[in-house]
Amino acid sequence: MNTERTPGGRRPLPIRWRDRLLVPPAPRDTAVITGHRARTPERRIVEVPDPVSGRATPIAVWHYATEPRQGAEGPTTPVVMIHGFRGDHHGLALLADCLPEMEFYLPELPGFGHSPAFPDAEHTVAHYATAVAAAVQTLGLVPIPATGRPATAPEAAARPVLLGHSFGSVVASHLAAEQPSRWRELILVNPICEPALSADGTRSERTLARLAQGYYAASAALPESLGMALLSSPVVVWFTGTVMAKTQDRHTLAYLHDQHQRYFSAFDHRRVLVESYRASIRGTVLDVADRLALPVLLVAGAQDELGSVAGQERLARRIREVSPRVRLEVFDGVGHLIHYERAPETAGVMRDFLRTD
Numbered sequence: 001m002n003t004e005r006t007p008g009g010r011r012p013l014p015i016r017w018r019d020r021l022l023v024p025p026a027p028r029d030t031a032v033i034t035g036h037r038a039r040t041p042e043r044r045i046v047e048v049p050d051p052v053s054g055r056a057t058p059i060a061v062w063h064y065a066t067e068p069r070q071g072a073e074g075p076t077t078p079v080v081m082i083h084g085f086r087g088d089h090h091g092l093a094l095l096a097d098c099l100p101e102m103e104f105y106l107p108e109l110p111g112f113g114h115s116p117a118f119p120d121a122e123h124t125v126a127h128y129a130t131a132v133a134a135a136v137q138t139l140g141l142v143p144i145p146a147t148g149r150p151a152t153a154p155e156a157a158a159r160p161v162l163l164g165h166s167f168g169s170v171v172a173s174h175l176a177a178e179q180p181s182r183w184r185e186l187i188l189v190n191p192i193c194e195p196a197l198s199a200d201g202t203r204s205e206r207t208l209a210r211l212a213q214g215y216y217a218a219s220a221a222l223p224e225s226l227g228m229a230l231l232s233s234p235v236v237v238w239f240t241g242t243v244m245a246k247t248q249d250r251h252t253l254a255y256l257h258d259q260h261q262r263y264f265s266a267f268d269h270r271r272v273l274v275e276s277y278r279a280s281i282r283g284t285v286l287d288v289a290d291r292l293a294l295p296v297l298l299v300a301g302a303q304d305e306l307g308s309v310a311g312q313e314r315l316a317r318r319i320r321e322v323s324p325r326v327r328l329e330v331f332d333g334v335g336h337l338i339h340y341e342r343a344p345e346t347a348g349v350m351r352d353f354l355r356t357d
């Protein structure tokens with residue numbers, strides 16, 4: 001297990017008691033968090049069929065082109081990253097910044113960010129996986145070997161890596177389980193390894209899960225305007241970030257709160273959020289663990305409210321029954337916000353894992 005450190009090994013900028021209530025301004029330069037300059041992605045719009053009706057619907061995909069560095073060695077295989085519940089591509093930007101030598105594609109799930117909701121389909125894990133698969137295929141990222149034969153060496157080398165964070169880990173694992181041979185490796189950050197009210201969770205974690213269920217149930221039952229106001233409440237967004245944040249660095253705390261306030265409510269409409277929430281608490285990576293027949297990296301937080309260490313170890317054991325290579329990395333001092341609080345360390349683990357053939 002690892003302890004928190006800031007880029008370059010410097011000590012964190014201490015958090016004052018007032019910073020918890022009155023969050024300071026976010027740093028203008030995220031290099032103070034990552035040790036790398038921020039990258040600017042290009043937005044692409046691809047059309048995919050609605051999983052139910054087949055009607056065309058657009059998906060925004062953010063592309064980070066490779067930034068070669070002299071003397072740098074490392075994988076150049078593209079990585080498809082799937083964000084978590086209520087997120088968009090911004091949530092995984094720090095990981096992309098920490099790996100400038102790598103190419104990333106970040107689709108925004110229908111109903112979030114710049115991707116409109118499905119016109120007809122319910123927002124479920126299966127439908128999200130279908131939509132991402134279609135987007136990836138449209139972009140030409142996944143080679144299709146001829147029917148009846150294994151992939152050739154060039155085809156295998158061209159396969160992309162698939163990464164999912166939080167709810168995105170459920171979508172990614174279901175997508176990989178359907179066709180594991182189309183992906184080079186699977187990386188799951190803060191994987192959802194057990195149901196929200198699992199017995200392995202602490203009493204406080206189960207209480208928070210029940211509060212969340214009540215919150216979304218109330219939001220769905222209220223009139224449209226009141227329900228939307230509750231779902232988009234800055235106070236609720238602040239409370240969520242405050243409960244989940246474990247960082248001891250002021251810059252990181254300010255950044256994650258700023259990101260939540262800016263993008264946590266960037267959803268299409270109430271139905272999207274209610275349906276996605278139901279999907280997020282019903283599905284887990286464990287549901288398809290015995291079908292993940294590809295190398296898998298799990299990156300978890302020891303204090304994750306949505307996945308205990310025991311649950312992550314159980315998940316790793318299940319995957320090992322079918323996977324050629326599994327690695328579980330657990331960071332101390334962090335919970336469910338590894339993508340903000342431990343981006344440099346996570347990037348280092350990713351780079352090491354992808355270099356191991």
